[in-house]
Amino acid sequence: MEEKEKLRQEGLRLLKEMTETDKLYIEHRLAEHLFASSLWKDANSIGLTMALPHEWDTTKIIQQAWLEQKRICVPRTIANRAMQFYYIESYNQLSDGAFRIKEPIADRCEPASKDEIELLIVPGLVFDMSGYRIGYGGGYYDRYLSVFHNKTLSLAGRQQIKQSLPVDPLDLPVDHLLTDDGFLF
Template identity: 40%
Template sequence: MNKKEYRKKIHLVLNELSERQMIEKSSNIQHMLFTSEQWKQSTVVGVTVSRFPEVDTHKIIERAWDEGKKVVVPRCIPQNHHMEFYEIHSFNDVEESFFGLLEPLESLAKISPNDIDLMIVPGLLYSKNGYRIGFGGGYYDRYLAHYSGVTLSLCFDEQLVENVPTDTFDIAVHHIIGEGWLLEII
């Protein structure tokens, strides 16, 4: 299968999960994240504001604020498929943008990649060697090419497979956290 076919297949699988299952699975993953060394050692967390069918990040963002961590959220630049991260202090600091994503207001402080020590990288499907199939824009692979901090993805059990198709520009994440497990890739 190619990436497009994998995306379609995983959407079908995730659409079969009930809202209650998604909440429970997200809660298990959040617990694993909050007890991980990667989370404990971080001070600036890069994360998207989730939407279905992703692991819920709203509670992750709130927990980061409660712990005094900075939360930085990406804003996509569609013209060149790049992203820039901005610090948000509340959910009032985001607005709906293209594709219905919640992105930070451009008036907020832009954060350099060197200042982000933990990047939570979204995706649809993950391989056991850290590669992922994202949503198709290549934004994260472009950003990660210039990022040197810790990368981590959050994954429902249904999203983990042995291998995914990769391209030369794809960048593996360092860790994958699931529903009661942590894969250390690097």
């Protein structure tokens, strides 16, 4: 098995085997650090993915953003493994999409251009100290990041961090990595 695939499986297993108590504690710490950061405070438009049950819950982030009157946009997968983000103002604007991930219903939402999104929260399973990540292997975010020029951030439990990861030419690092211990960079 290729090294990236081994790391992907390890990251997935780690998240799926985490106790509910540990998961909630880490999510609380991630949210606390995120909401106190200038990255969060300065962003009026935030892009993120609706999380699967084993991933860090993004609904708390969405609810906080709505409370602060920030705009939230979530991606919808489109042809050629690409994504289009759409602003949502209610969970009623979502339905089950690709890979069982909630996606915006395009005709109920306003599209968000990549230039409007001031902070993009990028998901992943394993991360390294340079901001590189291993996700599920579809390349959706790497394609999007190749044309996205605003701030990027990933959220991770400290156990998801490795010193370094194998990096392919098309892999792109995130600008900031936030763990339950705080910002690594």
